[in-house]
Amino acid sequence: MIAPTDIDPYLPDYLARQPWFAHGEARNRTQAGDRVDVGATVRHLEVWREGNPGLMWAILDTTLDGADVGSYQVLIGLRPSVPSPGFLIGATSRILGTLAGDGSEWLAYDALVDPELTIVALAEMFDDLHGVRSVRKLTAGKTSTSVVADEAWLCKVFRRVRAGDNPGVEMPAQLWDHGFRATLETVESWRHIDMDLALRRPFLPGAANGLDLAEASLRELFASGLDPQLSPGDFSAEARRIGRMLADMHVASEHAYGVTSVACDDLLSEVADDVIALGIYGLDPETVRVWATRCGEQLDDELPTVRVHGNLHLGQLLRSDQGWLILDFEGAPLLPTAERRRPRPGWFDVGSMLRSFDYVAAMTRAARVESELEDGAVLTGAAMWVDRNTRAFLDGYRLGRAVDAAVDITTAVQVGEVARAAYEVAYERANRPDLAAIPVAALQRLIVG
């Protein structure tokens, strides 16, 4: 039999390979050939199933290069290494290692790739998920792993976990209680040792991700060579619906968390500092501060703030037969929890969505061949697509929420876009350096013009 402590030596290397550990930073560095120093201490461990296959559940306290990077939830499966389980083919990064015990060799691996053990794990986590017949793992997210059970339930297992309320659990529940229905209802949440660890929500088989829809729309546009208005696959009706949905979310948030305010100068200098810290060519401190001052002249001294989503982009949205839904409310992964809960002007979320339109257009455009880009039609088409959907989205937002007439909406949204783009640059530099050029170009355009 394998003793629980036998897995300890394998944990650091395993964590370093996971996309959800430390925002994928350790994985990126490992893949680039750099050495990383990961530390992992088991804080809690429970054996959920003895024998073959075996299942252990653990919370780990971790470090990266000596610095604390938080606690993680892991589920470890154990099976004899011969015969090699079929579900591990092509999943080597999910294997901890081969352990000796009982005179034979055992494989330790991420139990959520093992359908049989996933069913056992879900029954442990959720009171009403006994007798599940089929499970299917979705692509692992940045902070969680999602499993579809019986094609009826979407079970989200948080990887990065914290003591106390998880915003990804608490916020949708609050909004739901205040009438906001554009999210998947949390049917059951698993809270254990004072941590929110997993959620169960309905799974909508007919739904599609917002990013997939937007990319499809752009491909139709490029293939038709037409104006976005005339091209098949027009996305503007969807953009309008998303705007309307976001406005509803902000209204519900006002009711749930109340309205606060922030001094405009404080907010702008904070945004400006974030941009300056990035050290982008052409965005020297003076240029950025001049921009901030100009924005300040267009805005009130005190700006209303609400609890915002904080990490809104097309990939967070799901188009279903009931309309658009927001998938998760965990906020920006780079920020600490307290920071994610900080009230912000609602147009930070608005700016964030506009950034997402620009992002998807830039990424789709980047996927085209060189000769297509030379004739300019693709570039113009992408820009017109962003413009058309931006307008539709803002129309939808205004339909759902009375925007303070005193606020200059163009400037307000631009500040939101700049704040989001600054975050994006930091995020991409850490995770996908090849893509950093997209938000860098956006910052230059927004601030310098």
Place this chain on the structure above:
Amino acid sequence: MTLSLPARNPRPPLDDDAEWYRKAVFYEVLVRGFADLNGDGTGELRGIIDRLDYLEWLGVDCLWLLPFYDSPLRDGGYDIADFFTVLPEYGTVDDAAELISTCHERGIRVIADLVINHTSDAHPWFVESRQDATNPKADWYVWGDDDQRWADVPIVFSDTEPSNWTWDAQRGQYYWHRFFHHQPDLNYDNPEVAEAMMDVVRYWLDLGLDGFRLDAVPYLFERDGTRCENLPETHAFLKRIRATVDAEFGPGRVLLAEANQWPADVVDYYGDGDECHMCFHFPLMPRMYLAVRRAQRFPITEILADTPAIPDGCQWGLFLRNHDELTLEMVTDDERDYLYAEYARDPRMKRNEGIARRLFPLLDNDRRVAELFHAMLFSLPGSPVLYYGDEIGMGDNIYLGDRDAVRTPMQWSPDRNAGFSQADFAQLYLPPLMDPVYGYQANNVESSLRDRSSFLHWIQKMIAIRRQNPVFGTGSFEVVGVQNPAVLAYVRRDTTSVDGTVEAVLCINNLSGLAQPAELTLGAYAGATPVEMIGQVPFGDISADDPTRRWPVTLPPYGFFWFTLVPESPLQP
């Protein structure tokens, strides 16, 4: 005329399946425009008899005849002047009886339009009613001293009618009409009117008719403080018709309601299975056009998700186009603007709240999209209703008035007058299409029959496949999960009453003009082999070992597939 139709086995005669309408393919015939044998420029009932070889070959199960009653024809015959006679140009009651019995011999059923909401102002009932306020029929129509009652009720023919009330100088009162001013609404609060209409129903069913397509049923009654639509009194009267039909004629006669309403309201016309057998699904059709323009499935899946279940023994009627405009009452304002912009670029194409165009011109004459649309029409839950001429890809003439744009003569051959009539050209009720793309010289039944790859041959084959698989008519409907938003996939599934085995058909549609991949979640069918239904080609098995794996398939632009899911062992119900 003689068409050289490919040889095929004759259809079996009518079966006694009381729920035949759930599996049937309907074919809507404009009597006036189908075939003119006597050379007067107008088609007649005997003309349809003459072309039954063609309709039998095509494989349709039921003809729906547009109104053939005596009428001044100010609204295509929907303005009936006598319910008990046939319009002389169309023939006689004996001709109607002969058409019905000839169809029955060939295994084809016949239903006819019946307008019960109103009559023509030339109907003797109205002529009498309008004379004064005291005559025996004075109360057979809806009269008022002013035109302000029910002022909020919308006007259907908003292009031509300023109000739902029209002043009658003879009687010195206003009369109520939901449609044209020459179509006064009958007053169903008067029991004599209800009884008179019941006699009309009996008369035609006695003659052998298999049922009625009931025109404009939501408007039979009027009540203050309502939109005068879908009222409980209306449902009660329709239930009375159903009870009479069932009691006096037995099962197998069908009532098909035209209720251009949202699905949640339309389902009321099924009652508890004791009202109409079928209702048209109006909102689905414009959404199919929207879905293809947007290259995504949500316009379709949304409306299906909003469509309530219907009682046992009931069925939706599905259609792509019909004799009216492509009606846009059942879409949002945004969607209507969008559809106008997409499909009615020339303002002349707009009619009332809709677009007066035929299927092929709406689709830019794209054969691929036409096939995709029919693949959906034949596989979504409901019985398909084809509109005459669409099977050969006929066009329209938007310069003709009202809805005549889509009511031009059937194009049989490249001969004079499209083989429709031997009359002088000027005598024709409407000119046949003569444009270079859709005109009868290029586009007609004879040429389509000769061309083995024509749309006509394709659709005939699809009708045959549908007939061999009753699951398309009676099966349940389950959306299959696909990540790609351009792909709409669903399974139709049925447990046969014979031996309890399950038949399942997988339908996959690509709503985009670009080739698309799809990975389908088909865990419930693990181990089954999808066999493509047109060619009987087996595709790769749905993985039985790893239920997390999805079944991959690649679709060409606007492509579709129908697969029978052949299980390893019989599927469990």
